Amino acid sequence: MVSKVIVTVELSFEHSLKQDIRDYLFLIDRNINIRGTVFRGVLLIETTRDSRDIASILINSPIPDNALTTIVPIIDEGNYNNLNDIINIVSRNLGSGCRSFIVRCRLRNSPISDDSCERAIINFLRDKGVHAVFRGESDCAVVVEGLDNWAGIYVGSRVYVRV
DSSP, X not given: OOEEEEEEEOTTOHHHHHHHHHHHXXXXXXXXXXXXXXXXXXXXXXXXXXXXXXXHHHHTSSSXXXXXXXXXXXXXXXXXXXXXXXXXXXXXXXXXXXXXXXXXXXXXXXXXXHHHHHHHHHHHHHHTTOEEESSSOOXXXXXXXXXXXXXXXXXXXGGGOBO
């Protein structure tokens, strides 16, 4: 099984950071694949390891935060054409133990706007009685990363994401 992690890096440093990430993760997964996307500053990491493990390793790596700006392990992915599809995936992956969620959507080149995605997820979570915010402190996160018609979704502990 191939797991994925989406990272955003400082613009103009994609190539060198791709090499740094590959070198750093090579001993953990010799089959690691890191590729650029059509979106500047966005890299897709494919690994045979659990995406949360790779994300945690990168968060704790010596690569500076300002160079490796976001890190999102993907726990569910697919072609989601509307907000209901995304909310269904979020609902399926909601677990216990989370007191509050921060919600982020980055849907690049999608007909769904980031703002409408975030608002819909926050309203869904609040309807479920869960504290959800756009910004601020939380112990869990919902992150939707979109690349054209593909979307990767993370729902879970905030320790595995940098947003």
